[in-house]
Amino acid sequence: MTEPVGSGGENYMHGHHPVVVDEHARRSAERNAAYLLPQLRPGMSLLDIGCGPGSITAGLANAVAPGRTVGVDSSRAAVERAVADAESAGLANIEYKTADAYGLPFSDGSFDVAHMHQLLQHLSDPALAVQEALRVLAPGGVFGVTEVDWGTAAFWPRTPETDRFLAIYNAVARKNGGDPEMGRRLRSLLEPLGLDRFEVRASVWSFGDAGATGQWGDLWSARIQESNIATTATDAGIATAEELIEIAATLRAWGRTPGAFFTLTHGEALAWK
Numbered sequence: 057m058t059e060p061v062g063s064g065g066e067n068y069m070h071g072h073h074p075v076v077v078d079e080h081a082r083r084s085a086e087r088n089a090a091y092l093l094p095q096l097r098p099g100m101s102l103l104d105i106g107c108g109p110g111s112i113t114a115g116l117a118n119a120v121a122p123g124r125t126v127g128v129d130s131s132r133a134a135v136e137r138a139v140a141d142a143e144s145a146g147l148a149n150i151e152y153k154t155a156d157a158y159g160l161p162f163s164d165g166s167f168d169v170a171h172m173h174q175l176l177q178h179l180s181d182p183a184l185a186v187q188e189a190l191r192v193l194a195p196g197g198v199f200g201v202t203e204v205d206w207g208t209a210a211f212w213p214r215t216p217e218t219d220r221f222l223a224i225y226n227a228v229a230r231k232n233g234g235d236p237e238m239g240r241r242l243r244s245l246l247e248p249l250g251l252d253r254f255e256v257r258a259s260v261w262s263f264g265d266a267g268a269t270g271q272w273g274d275l276w277s278a279r280i281q282e283s284n285i286a287t288t289a290t291d292a293g294i295a296t297a298e299e300l301i302e303i304a305a306t307l308r309a310w311g312r313t314p315g316a317f318f319t320l321t322h323g324e325a326l327a328w329k
């Protein structure tokens with residue numbers, strides 16, 4: 057499914073194919089927002105921007121319950137999935153809306169907490185989205201943001217095909233107006249804003265056993281053939297369909313290679329308004 061998102065007419069590079077959304081739906085607040093959880097208290101109001109299918113949002117909502125949690129995403133498909141999952145989990149303090157990170161439908165100072173996980177990397181104007189998140193945050197509120205840095209991706213074994221996969225991924229991300237190395241830019245986005253206080257760190261995703269590398273290899277094998285990455289790569293002349301099939305096979309085989317290992321660093325920041 058290809059959906060236009062963002063006020064700049066940007067295209068979300070992954071699209072919302074089930075292979076993409078199902079992977080996002082396996083994320084959790086405990087794994088993907090552990091740095092933010094100690095800041096949360098029952099009764100706080102929380103906004104998750106670019107919430108996708110809402111599996112991280114749901115964990116954050118539990119941490120602030122009975123406080124109100126709102127998840128927003130520019131994709132209707134993602135919001136529909138988030139609503140369905142919240143209903144089946146019986147979460148009472150959570151609501152979802154379709155909305156653009158560049159123009160949030162909330163008045164100034166509406167939330168105690170604002171959160172983004174892997175959103176800024178897809179935006180051509182990340183500074184505007186950060187400014188908008190801070191606008192809807194109440195004075196003294198906390199902003200938590202996590203962004204991947206694909207420039208840190210490390211495959212072992214490293215082969216010409218794993219290098220080519222990363223080159224194609226990066227070229228498609230940039231073609232869509234994003235920055236796949238956004239993780240390293242968080243300090244530079246926050247520092248000029250005159251915030252009360254902020255902290256920037258990093259965390260690392262690692263895939264270090266046969267189950268994890270098998271799943272990661274299969275995931276990217278599917279995504280490079282079936283998600284919007286494939287159509288952008290072929291339409292823009294970044295790769296041919298035949299090359300994507302070859303790389304997909306290599307990624308599947310990589311995941312099953314004895315001793316395979318993969319890491320990916322994320323920048324993580326907390327900022328207080």
Ligand SMILES: C[S@@+](CC[C@H](N)C(=O)[O-])C[C@H]1O[C@@H](n2cnc3c(N)ncnc32)[C@H](O)[C@@H]1O
Pocket residue numbers: 061062063068080081083105106107108109110111112128129130131134155156157158172173174175178179
């Ligand atoms: C990589 S996914 C992350 C989803 C979720 N935060 C997670 O980590 O599971 C990025 C999400 O940002 C959304 N998105 C992209 N551009 C957006 C925009 N301008 N405003 C709001 N959401 C946007 C996409 O639809 C997608 O669901």
